[in-house]
Amino acid sequence: xxxxxxxxxxxxxxxxxxxxxxxxxxxxxxxxxxxxxxxxxxxxxxxxxxxxxxxxxxxxxxxxxxxxxxxxxxxxxxxxxxxxxxxxxxxxxxxxxxxxxxxxxxxxxxxxxxxxxxxxxxxxxxxxxxxxxxxxxxxxxxxxxxxxxxxxxxxxxxxxxxxxxxxxxxxxxxxxxxxxxxxxxxxxxxxxxxxxxxxxxxxxxxxxxxxxxxxxxxxxxxxxxxxxxxxxxxxxxxxxxxxxxxxxxxxxxxxxxxxxxxxxxxxxxxxxxxxxxxxxxxxxxxxxxxxxxxxxxxxxxxxxxxxxxxxxxxxxxxxxxxxxxxxxxxxxxxxxxxxxxxxxxxxxxxxxxxxxxxxxxxxxxxxxxxxxxxxxxxxxxxxxxxxx
Numbered sequence: 001x002x003x004x005x006x007x008x009x010x011x012x013x014x015x016x017x018x019x020x021x022x023x024x025x026x027x028x029x030x031x032x033x034x035x036x037x038x039x040x041x042x043x044x045x046x047x048x049x050x051x052x053x054x055x056x057x058x059x060x061x062x063x064x065x066x067x068x069x070x071x072x073x074x075x076x077x078x079x080x081x082x083x084x085x086x087x088x089x090x091x092x093x094x095x096x097x098x099x100x101x102x103x104x105x106x107x108x109x110x111x112x113x114x115x116x117x118x119x120x121x122x123x124x125x126x127x128x129x130x131x132x133x134x135x136x137x138x139x140x141x142x143x144x145x146x147x148x149x150x151x152x153x154x155x156x157x158x159x160x161x162x163x164x165x166x167x168x169x170x171x172x173x174x175x176x177x178x179x180x181x182x183x184x185x186x187x188x189x190x191x192x193x194x195x196x197x198x199x200x201x202x203x204x205x206x207x208x209x210x211x212x213x214x215x216x217x218x219x220x221x222x223x224x225x226x227x228x229x230x231x232x233x234x235x236x237x238x239x240x241x242x243x244x245x246x247x248x249x250x251x252x253x254x255x256x257x258x259x260x261x262x263x264x265x266x267x268x269x270x271x272x273x274x275x276x277x278x279x280x281x282x283x284x285x286x287x288x289x290x291x292x293x294x295x296x297x298x299x300x301x302x303x304x305x306x307x308x309x310x311x312x313x314x315x316x317x318x319x320x321x322x323x324x325x326x327x328x329x330x331x332x333x334x335x336x337x338x339x340x341x342x343x344x345x346x347x348x349x350x351x352x353x354x355x356x357x358x359x360x361x362x363x364x365x366x367x368x369x370x371x372x373x374x375x376x377x378x379x380x381x382x383x384x385x386x387x388x
Contacts, residue, residue: 004029004030004031004032005030005031005032005095005096005274006031006032006033006034006093006094006095006096007020007024007031007032007033007034007094007095007096007097007098007274008033008034008035008036008089008090008092008094008096008097008098008113008118009021009033009035009036009037009097009098009100010037010086010089010090010097010098010099010100010101010106010109010110010113011037011038011039011098011099011100011101011102011106011123011124012036012037012038012045012048012100013038013039013041013044013045013048014038014100014101014102014205015205015208015266016098016100016123016149016266016270017036017038017098017100018044019266019267019270020098020100020121020270020274021033021048021052022267022283023267023270023271023274023280023282024052024274025051025052026281026282026283027280027281030275030280031274033048033052033053033054034054034055034056034092034093034094035054035055035056035057035058035089035090035092035094036048036049036052036054036056036057036058037057037058037059037060037086037089037090037101037109038057038059038060039059039060039061039101039105040059040060040061040064042059042064042067042068042071043071045057045059045068046068046071046072049072049075049077050072050075050077054077055077055078056077056078056079056080056089056092057072057077057078057079057080057089058079058080058081058082058085058086058088058089059079059080059081059085059086060081060082060083060085060086060105061081062081062082064081065079065080065081065082068081083105083108086101086108086109087108087109087111087112088112089109090109090110090112090113091112091113091115091116093116094118095118095119096118096119096120096121096274097110097113097118097119097120097121098120098121098123098149098270098273098274099113099120099121099122099123099124099127099149100121100123100124100149101124102124102205102207102208103124103126103207103326103330104126104130104326104327104330104372106124106126106127107124107126107127107130107131107135107365107368110122110124110127110135111127111131111135111138111365113144114135114138114139114142114144114146115138115142115144116142116144117142117143117144118144118145119144119145119147119276120144120145120146120147121147121149121270121273121274122146122147122148122149122150123149123150123270125150125217125220125221125223125224126220126326128223128224128227128228129220129223129224129322129323129325129326130322130323130326130368130372131323131362131365131368132223132224132226132227132322133227134362134364134365134368135227135365136227138365146228147272147273147276148224148228148269148273149266149269149270149273150221150224150269151247151248151264151266151268151269152173152174152221152225152247152248153221153224153225153228153248154247154260154269154272154273155246155247155248155249155259155260155269156171156173156225156228156229156248156249156250156260157228158260158272159249159250159258159259159260160229160250161250161252162230165229165230165231167252167253167254168231168235168250168251168252168253169235169251169252169253170231170235170236170237170250170251171225171229171231171235171236171237171248171249171250171251172237172238172239172248172249172250172251172257173218173221173222173225173236173237173238173239173248174238174239174240174241174244174246174247174248174249175215175217175218175238175239175240175241175300176199176212176240176241176242176244176264177215177240177242177298178199178212178213178214178215179195179196179198179199179213180196180213180304181240181242181298181304185303185304188304188343188344189342189343189344191213191342191343191344192343193206193210193336193337193339196209196210196213196336196343197209197210197213199212199213206337207330207333207334207337210333210336210337210346211329211333213343214305214307214343214346214347215300215305215307215308216307216308216310216311216329216346216347216350218238218300218305218308218311219307219308219310219311219312219314219315219325220311220326222236222238222308222311222312222315223311223314223315223322226315233315233316238300238308239297239298239299239300240297240298240299240300241295241296241297241298242296242298243292243295243296244264245261245262245263245264245287245289245292245295246259246260246261246295247259247260247261247262247269248260261287262284262287263284263285263286263287265282265284265285267282267283267284268282268284271284306347306351307329307346307347307350310325310347310350310351310354311325314354318361319359319360319361320357320359320360320361320362320371321354323362323368323371323372323375324353324354324357324359324371324375325350325353325354326372327353327371327372327375327376327379328349328350328352328353328354328375328379329346329350330376331349331353331376331379331380331383332345332346332349332350332379332383333346335349335383335386335387340383340387341383341386341387342386345386348386349379349382349383349385349386352382352385353375353378353379353382356378356382357374357375357378359371359374359375
């Protein structure tokens with residue numbers, strides 16, 4: 001690389017954020033961390049700021065401001081707190097922004113980065129699920145660049161012919177099937193949070209791990225792919241691939257199928273986005289196909305994974321439904337992790353919320369926030385129907 005690239009990481013204490021910093025540590029001559037944000041992990045955020053000599057940090061939970069300020073009192077790091085502070089840090093100058101805040105909370109700061117024309121590594125699905133057309137319009141208007149970091153979308157990005165999209169027949173997202181791919185259906189009623197977050201292939205945060213177990217994660221990725229790539233909704237397929245070696249595929253009209261393969265390590269797509277259009281060395285395990293032996297594929301089972309069917313129906317319907325679905329899912333997953341509802345109630349709660357919400361398609365980003373807030377209120381009230 002010809003010059004040092006400055007980096008802001010939104011959500012630096014999560015899985016994507018820490019993996020991004022691992023890569024930056026390996027290539028410290030090419031990257032300079034200028035800004036870091038977290039929700040509430042004061043200890044790790046302070047350690048990261050000191051180690052990487054960040055210029056500024058912001059913590060979303062204002063109740064942790066004093067503790068963070070104290071932890072960094074012997075440094076020159078600028079410390080701020082609150083959701084507005086996180087958005088302000090995203091709007092501050094840097095060459096690259098890693099958008100790794102989990103959930104709807106990542107929308108506003110990612111939008112701020114887009115409005116200053118930043119290169120954005122997008123690891124937050126909800127930005128495009130909840131505000132797809134509006135977000136992509138902001139990207140185009142302000143000349144920002146969106147580089148997908150989800151392993152599936154990053155894989156498609158690497159093999160998609162953007163200059164001749166008319167030659168694409170379909171894109172195929174792969175899914176591991178999570179920890180319950182072969183669990184007898186009757187046993188799903190007794191799944192615990194500890195069981196749901198134990199993903200067989202990937203090391204992820206609790207919320208994303210539960211979404212993978214229900215395959216809502218793949219449902220969100222369907223909608224995200226629809227906004228990222230110039231294809232119709234009916235040109236997006238999902239196939240269950242337990243080994244997580246093929247990260248996704250693009251099928252062309254001549255029947256050629258191009259796939260991106262690699263070991264299941266998020267540092268590979270993170271490194272691709274971080275260095276784009278160049279590539280950097282990563283410590284990801286090199287792929288040994290002979291050792292793996294075989295790759296298998298299955299059609300998704302909607303009875304086992306009803307969230308995937310819900311998401312596909314929501315994608316087809318459009319309007320406010322993706323925002324409603326996401327809000328309901330976040331409420332349901334949090335309730336499951338807190339032991340308030342069963343694993344199998346997550347999809348039922350999302351459907352119940354969609355049934356009870358009647359909102360028009362968002363016409364502005366402010367409207368997206370209104371739909372999200374109202375959906376969360378309704379979803380929270382409906383939890384009582386499922387609570388144990």
